[in-house]
């Protein structure tokens with residue numbers, strides 16, 4: 001119920017913001033378009049041909065019978081006023097106005113909110129101290145590995161004071177499975193000392209203080225602010241960077257610039273959940289090497305559709321679920337995972 005209200009709210013916000021932005025942003029492209037149309041006939045024949053040839057390719061592959069079967073009806077139908085998935089063609093990124101980009105970005109986020117309604121940080125923690133330590137440990141390893149390691153760590157060193165006074169070799173032994181365990185030991189002992197000496201043993205709730213802690217960059221700081229303090233933040237990790245580029249939300253490559261560019265497309269209140277949605281999608285469907293385009297709920301809104309496997313059956317085999325089987329206990333099964341009879345497909349590796 002909450003989610004429905006939230007999505008209505010965000011849809012309303014969309015409308016409000018897009019109407020606000022329309023006059024400023026759409027005028028220029030319209031004027032440019034007509035001028036460019038005249039020029040195009042004379043000067044830029046070759047580039048124009050190239051561009052249209054490029055865009056035509058994914059549409060060809062998009063057999064009319066395939067896509068409706070792939071694209072989840074429910075996810076798109078739940079968004080009021082959105083045309084049926086099969087009628088939405090991938091947007092040419094360069095011809096997209098700022099207003100259209102904002103609307104498409106927010107629609108993608110709404111679709112993902114339907115698919116991952118309980119998206120949350122996948123690191124286990126009980127307080128801000130545990131979250132900041134777990135996030136530092138998650139570098140270059142999986143959240144699952146960190147979750148297997150932190151119970152022993154926090155049982156032995158429950159507070160920053162305890163960890164600040166720890167013998168490094170003993171901490172290294174506990175952290176060994178997470179990789180880079182010497183550097184990580186140094187960071188978490190160092191940050192515990194800083195917390196003890198400079199912040200009274202408490203994790204500070206301000207970005208400028210958090211980034212001063214050893215091993216804590218903006219990404220970690222935003223994870224902590226968003227999830228332990230309820231302060232909106234965008235987490236630009238490797239999944240986030242890859243997906244927002246595929247979606248042509250930005251062409252920036254520097255994480256700070258990506259954060260600023262994507263932040264400008266959404267209201268601040270959406271930032272934390274947006275980060276979870278994007279990261280969950282990157283982990284489960286839109287993988288780095290082989291994105292499962294044929295089983296992707298945002299395929300109709302994605303300019304990179306076709307970069308991965310488009311055959312629905314083959315794409316389904318690429319989906320990744322967390323260990324412990326299909327997340328049915330915590331996650332509503334996305335339509336993309338339903339079989340032809342409308343029943344949830346078995347989790348990967350289940351049979």
Ligand code: SF4
Nearest residue numbers: 286291293296299302
């Ligand atoms: S899986 Fe394919 S269609 Fe979906 S977001 Fe990734 S690149 Fe786009």
